[in-house]
Amino acid sequence: MITWHQLLQEGKERLYQANQSDQAALLLLNELCSHRNINLYMVMDEPVNEQVQTDYLEAIHRMEKGEPLGYVLGYENFYGYDFIVNEDVLIPRPETEELTGQVLMLCDDVLEKIEHPVVFDVATGSGAIGITLSLEEPRLDVYASDISQKALEVAYINNEKLGGRVVFVQGDMLQPFVDRNMHCDVLVCNPPYIPQEEKLDHGVVDYEPNVALFGGEDGLYFYRSVFKNAHKVLNENGIMAFEMGYDQGERLSALAKQYFPEADVQVLQDISQKDRILVVRT
Structure with a gap:
C-alpha cells in the first residue's frame, strides 16, 4: 500500500503531464482529508486510507481532462x-x-x-x-x-x-x-x-x-x-x-x-x- 506522500506525488505528476496545475493535486488531497478529520501533514509517511485513494485518483482523472477543481469537489471556498x-x-x-x-x-x-x-x-x-x-x-x-x-x-x-x-x-x-x-x-x-x-x-x-x-x-x-x-x-x-x-x-x-x-x-x-x-x- 502506498503512502500519502506517494499518492500526492502521483497526483502532481499526472496533472503536470496533462499541462494542469500540479498545485491543485495538493489542494485536492488536503480537502479530501479535511472532510475526514485527517491532518495530511501528520500522516504523509503512513499508508493511505483506501477510500481516499479511490476518491483522489478518480478526481485526478477528471482534472487531467481539464475539469476545474471546484467542480470536482462540488464546492468552492469564498x-x-x-x-x-x-x-x-x-x-x-x-x-x-x-x-x-x-x-x-x-x-x-x-x-x-x-x-x-x-x-x-x-x-x-x-x-x-x-x-x-x-x-x-x-x-x-x-x-x-x-x-x-x-x-x-x-x-x-x-x-x-x-x-x-x-x-x-x-x-x-x-x-x-x-x-x-x-x-x-x-x-x-x-x-x-x-x-x-x-x-x-x-x-x-x-x-x-x-x-x-x-x-x-x-x-x-x-x-x-x-x-x-x-x-x-x-x-x-x-x-x-x-x-x-x-x-x-x-x-x-x-x-x-x-x-x-x-x-x-x-x-x-x-x-x-x-x-x-x-x-x-x-
Missing part, C-alpha cells in the same frame, strides 16, 4: 464560506472576494445614514456575493437576480445551507427589479465581461457556463445594460460597484461618465495591482 458550484454557475474567483470586501466597506458608509440599506446583487450566479454580504453585515437587505433559473437554484441552495437572507428574482440584469418597481442604495454586479473573441483555457470554456463569461464584442455589453437602466432602481446618492477585466478600466470609466456625468467614478486595483473594480457614486 470569503470563508463553502459555496456549492456546478456546471450551471461560474466558480467564484479571488478577484470577486476583493469586490465583495470593497462593497462591505462602501456599505459601512451607507449604514451611517441608512439603518437597513437595500443591496442588489445583479447576475448573482452561485449567490457568492449577495449571500456573503448578508452574512457579513446583517443590517443589509439583499436581493439578487440572474437570468438563469438553474443558476438561481444553486444560489438558493447556498443561501439555505449557509443561513443567508437573500431574496432571489429571475430576469435579465436589472429588469426584474425594474418590473417590480424595486429600488436600492447599493448595486453590485460581476457581469460577464470577457470579449466574445478572446481565447480562454479549455478548462474554463468547456466546463463553465459561457453565458456567464462573455460580454459581447468588446466585453462591455452588460455594463451598458446596467448603466442604461440604473436610474430606474438607484435611490438618491446610490452606489454601484462592478468587477471588470484588468484592461477595461479606462473604457469602463468613460462609459460610466457618459451615463452619469455628475457621478464620482473610481477605478480600484486588485491585490495584483491590476484594475479590477469600478465604483460609481451617483
Whole structure:
C-alpha cells in the first residue's frame, strides 16, 4: 500500500503531464482529508486510507481532462464560506472576494445614514456575493437576480445551507427589479465581461457556463445594460460597484461618465495591482 506522500506525488505528476496545475493535486488531497478529520501533514509517511485513494485518483482523472477543481469537489471556498458550484454557475474567483470586501466597506458608509440599506446583487450566479454580504453585515437587505433559473437554484441552495437572507428574482440584469418597481442604495454586479473573441483555457470554456463569461464584442455589453437602466432602481446618492477585466478600466470609466456625468467614478486595483473594480457614486 502506498503512502500519502506517494499518492500526492502521483497526483502532481499526472496533472503536470496533462499541462494542469500540479498545485491543485495538493489542494485536492488536503480537502479530501479535511472532510475526514485527517491532518495530511501528520500522516504523509503512513499508508493511505483506501477510500481516499479511490476518491483522489478518480478526481485526478477528471482534472487531467481539464475539469476545474471546484467542480470536482462540488464546492468552492469564498470569503470563508463553502459555496456549492456546478456546471450551471461560474466558480467564484479571488478577484470577486476583493469586490465583495470593497462593497462591505462602501456599505459601512451607507449604514451611517441608512439603518437597513437595500443591496442588489445583479447576475448573482452561485449567490457568492449577495449571500456573503448578508452574512457579513446583517443590517443589509439583499436581493439578487440572474437570468438563469438553474443558476438561481444553486444560489438558493447556498443561501439555505449557509443561513443567508437573500431574496432571489429571475430576469435579465436589472429588469426584474425594474418590473417590480424595486429600488436600492447599493448595486453590485460581476457581469460577464470577457470579449466574445478572446481565447480562454479549455478548462474554463468547456466546463463553465459561457453565458456567464462573455460580454459581447468588446466585453462591455452588460455594463451598458446596467448603466442604461440604473436610474430606474438607484435611490438618491446610490452606489454601484462592478468587477471588470484588468484592461477595461479606462473604457469602463468613460462609459460610466457618459451615463452619469455628475457621478464620482473610481477605478480600484486588485491585490495584483491590476484594475479590477469600478465604483460609481451617483
